[in-house]
Amino acid sequence: MDIELILKVYPYFLKAAVITVELSVLTIVLGLICGALGAASRLSRFAILRFIGAAYVSFFRGTPALIQLFLLYFGGPQIGIQLDAFQAGVIGLGVNIGAYMTETMRGAIVAVDRGQTEAARTLGLSKAQAFRKVTLPQALRLMIRPLGVNINAQIKGTALVSAISVVELTYTAQRYIGSTYKPFEMFFLAGVLYLIIITAVGKGVSFLDRKVRIQ
Amino acid sequence: MTETKSFVEIRHAQKSYGTLEVLKDISLNVERGQIVAIIGPSGSGKSTLLRAINDLDPLTGGEVWLDGVQVNKNLPHNQYEKHINQMRQDIGMVFQHFNLFPHLSVRDNVTMAPKLLKKISDKEADKLAEEQLDHVGMLERIDYYPAQLSGGQKQRVAIARALAMKPKLMLFDEATSALDPELVEEVNLVMKKLAQEHMTMIIVTHEMDFAASVCDRVLFMDKGVVVEEGPPEQVFKNPTQERTRNFLRKHLEGAK
Amino acid sequence: MGLDFSVIPPFYGTLLLGVLWTIAITAASALLSFFGGILLAVIALYAPAIIRLPVRFIAWLFMGTPLLLQLFLIYFGLVQIGIDLPAFVAGVIGLGFHFAVYNSELIQTAMLAVDKGQMEAARTLGLSRRQALVKVVVPQAVRDVLPPIGNNMIALLKDSALVSVIGVSELTLSAQRAIGQTYRAFEFYAAAAVLYYIINLGMEAVIRWFENRNRLYR
Numbered sequence: 210m211d212i213e214l215i216l217k218v219y220p221y222f223l224k225a226a227v228i229t230v231e232l233s234v235l236t237i238v239l240g241l242i243c244g245a246l247g248a249a250s251r252l253s254r255f256a257i258l259r260f261i262g263a264a265y266v267s268f269f270r271g272t273p274a275l276i277q278l279f280l281l282y283f284g285g286p287q288i289g290i291q292l293d294a295f296q297a298g299v300i301g302l303g304v305n306i307g308a309y310m311t312e313t314m315r316g317a318i319v320a321v322d323r324g325q326t327e328a329a330r331t332l333g334l335s336k337a338q339a340f341r342k343v344t345l346p347q348a349l350r351l352m353i354r355p356l357g358v359n360i361n362a363q364i365k366g367t368a369l370v371s372a373i374s375v376v377e378l379t380y381t382a383q384r385y386i387g388s389t390y391k392p393f394e395m396f397f398l399a400g401v402l403y404l405i406i407i408t409a410v411g412k413g414v415s416f417l418d419r420k421v422r423i424q
Numbered sequence: 425m426t427e428t429k430s431f432v433e434i435r436h437a438q439k440s441y442g443t444l445e446v447l448k449d450i451s452l453n454v455e456r457g458q459i460v461a462i463i464g465p466s467g468s469g470k471s472t473l474l475r476a477i478n479d480l481d482p483l484t485g486g487e488v489w490l491d492g493v494q495v496n497k498n499l500p501h502n503q504y505e506k507h508i509n510q511m512r513q514d515i516g517m518v519f520q521h522f523n524l525f526p527h528l529s530v531r532d533n534v535t536m537a538p539k540l541l542k543k544i545s546d547k548e549a550d551k552l553a554e555e556q557l558d559h560v561g562m563l564e565r566i567d568y569y570p571a572q573l574s575g576g577q578k579q580r581v582a583i584a585r586a587l588a589m590k591p592k593l594m595l596f597d598e599a600t601s602a603l604d605p606e607l608v609e610e611v612n613l614v615m616k617k618l619a620q621e622h623m624t625m626i627i628v629t630h631e632m633d634f635a636a637s638v639c640d641r642v643l644f645m646d647k648g649v650v651v652e653e654g655p656p657e658q659v660f661k662n663p664t665q666e667r668t669r670n671f672l673r674k675h676l677e678g679a680k
Numbered sequence: 681m682g683l684d685f686s687v688i689p690p691f692y693g694t695l696l697l698g699v700l701w702t703i704a705i706t707a708a709s710a711l712l713s714f715f716g717g718i719l720l721a722v723i724a725l726y727a728p729a730i731i732r733l734p735v736r737f738i739a740w741l742f743m744g745t746p747l748l749l750q751l752f753l754i755y756f757g758l759v760q761i762g763i764d765l766p767a768f769v770a771g772v773i774g775l776g777f778h779f780a781v782y783n784s785e786l787i788q789t790a791m792l793a794v795d796k797g798q799m800e801a802a803r804t805l806g807l808s809r810r811q812a813l814v815k816v817v818v819p820q821a822v823r824d825v826l827p828p829i830g831n832n833m834i835a836l837l838k839d840s841a842l843v844s845v846i847g848v849s850e851l852t853l854s855a856q857r858a859i860g861q862t863y864r865a866f867e868f869y870a871a872a873a874v875l876y877y878i879i880n881l882g883m884e885a886v887i888r889w890f891e892n893r894n895r896l897y898r
Contacts, residue, residue, distance in 0.1 A: 275842060379749045392753050
């Protein structure tokens with residue numbers, strides 16, 4: 210292993226890691242919003258909303274994220290959507306992971322025992338009140354762990370924006386693999402940074418999970 | 425090495441887990457065609473003793489011999505594995521929870537081991553499966569899967585599976601304990617049939633009536649030792665030991 | 681520049697070829713990931729530490745880093761140590777190994793969940809430990825996790841788009857080639873999306889058929 214080379218290039222990797230973290234945070238936030246909206250429409254009383262929700266999930270989970278990203282970034286201008294690579298990356302990947310999160314959230318809500326709603330309704334709570342006060346708090350607990358899986362996947366998924374030239378970790382690694390012909394060193398460097406980010410987020414998720422489980 | 429005289433010989437069997445001694449110097453001889461029942465309270469070591477015979481629970485001391493060959497021979501690891509796999513082909517075992525292979529049909533449950541270990545052809549295997557399943561009255565379920573059978577049926581298939589290896593000795597580890605009461609009899613009937621065919625059997629059981637009716641000899645075990653041993657009439661009707669009497673009395677009360 | 685889908689028909693052949701390559705690379709990688717997953721699971725549970733620990737470490741590394749990065753490593757890394765693989769083979773190895781790691785996690789959990797009595801019963805019949813694993817434990821574990829493995833295979837299909845970056849002429853790269861000639865990104869990426877969607881539906885149908893076929897033993 211060429212330690213000297215690693216020491217020389219690591220500042221560029223650190224800078225790129227910051228971009229990866231930014232991308233991760235923004236796509237995950239957007240994903241959570243899309244997921245919540247998606248889950249709400251899929252569970253809605255209105256057939257049209259249910260249809261829209263199902264179509265959203267079906268399209269974004271049925272096609273590769275890379276194609277969606279290219280469609281938005283390269284195809285967008287043809288239909289009047291002009292985004293820079295970073296913006297396209299955040300929106301493309303955020304909406305994509307939102308489709309997966311829709312299913313996670315919907316699954317958690319559906320998994321809460323029906324008897325819970327019935328018990329709340331017999332106490333005189335309205336449907337909305339029963340959902341807000343009884344179903345949702347329990348569903349939130351159930352969804353932390355599977356959302357953690359979605360988030361973990363998304364952090365690695367940010368690597369896709371290297372294909373539209375956003376200078377994040379994978380792009381940087383690829384660049385340096387090309388110029389130094391040291392693939393193992395560059396993989397090692399980028400890999401360590403990804404693992405740090407993912408491990409940190411994973412710890413955060415399990416901390417949160419433990420906390421709500423005690424309550 | 426000393427010569428063996430009996431078909432099955434257990435000599436000074438000893439087994440401990442750390443400081444806990446579960447078998448304390450147990451010896452037992454079983455002649456060819458004999459049927460021996462082992463009874464006793466749970467934790468007495470009776471299942472451990474049975475499972476030591478085919479080395480599922482290896483002894484920490486003592487020897488097990490079958491038909492002139494030592495089962496738990498002291499051999500280097502690789503050779504021992506070969507040796508024990510060979511020995512186990514001669515020792516059939518039936519478990520409390522059947523342990524049928526759920527991913528295989530009844531037929532394949534019976535033929536898997538003979539095909540793999542005795543290299544018999546598919547045709548021979550089919551014939552073997554039909555024979556053995558017919559023997560336990562399960563022929564019409566040959567293409568079912570275990571999940572589609574009742575407990576009693578599963579246990580009969582498990583017996584057929586063991587018999588398909590043509591064992592010299594059959595071990596039954598509480599074969600009817602997990603069954604609903606109305607399913608016990610069908611399994612007992614199969615075991616009685618084996619008895620009439622002079623299969624050598626060692627049976628760990630809770631069923632005193634069954635033990636009394638088919639066995640040549642009964643062993644009462646408690647706390648890792650054989651407390652009393654003899655023909656069923658003697659052990660059940662005129663036990664000489666206080667512990668045996670206590671156990672039998674409690675058991676009778678429990679049964680009522 | 682508005683939308684004009686009439687640019688697509690001249691490239692039907694290109695796209696169809698891309699579809700075939702996508703199916704080929706998905707099928708080959710899926711097979712590798714399936715059997716690789718079983719092998720990794722057995723290693724993780726039964727191999728001596730000297731083999732187990734390095735394999736576990738590499739698996740951990742592959743679970744914590746992006747597939748795209750791994751593809752670059754395999755494609756360029758193998759060249760560096762003197763192995764010049766065709767892009768297709770490098771792609772299959774990369775995709776296959778990546779998903780083998782995920783499959784192995786599932787299979788390991790399932791293997792541990794197989795009742796201990798199963799191993800005992802097999803050993804009692806005279807099977808060696810290895811024979812018992814192959815004939816009894818692994819088949820049950822694998823059948824128990826077919827649905828989640830199926831989900832992994834669907835994910836694999838979508839991730840096969842990534843091998844376009846190392847130059848495998850699958851559907852994504854075919855679309856890019858067409859775009860290179862026509863400058864019609866939206867039309868061709870949309871066409872690719874539709875085609876992926878159709879392959880996806882087909883694959884889901886195959887997986888469901890396969891799962892149903894294996895339900896009998898439960």
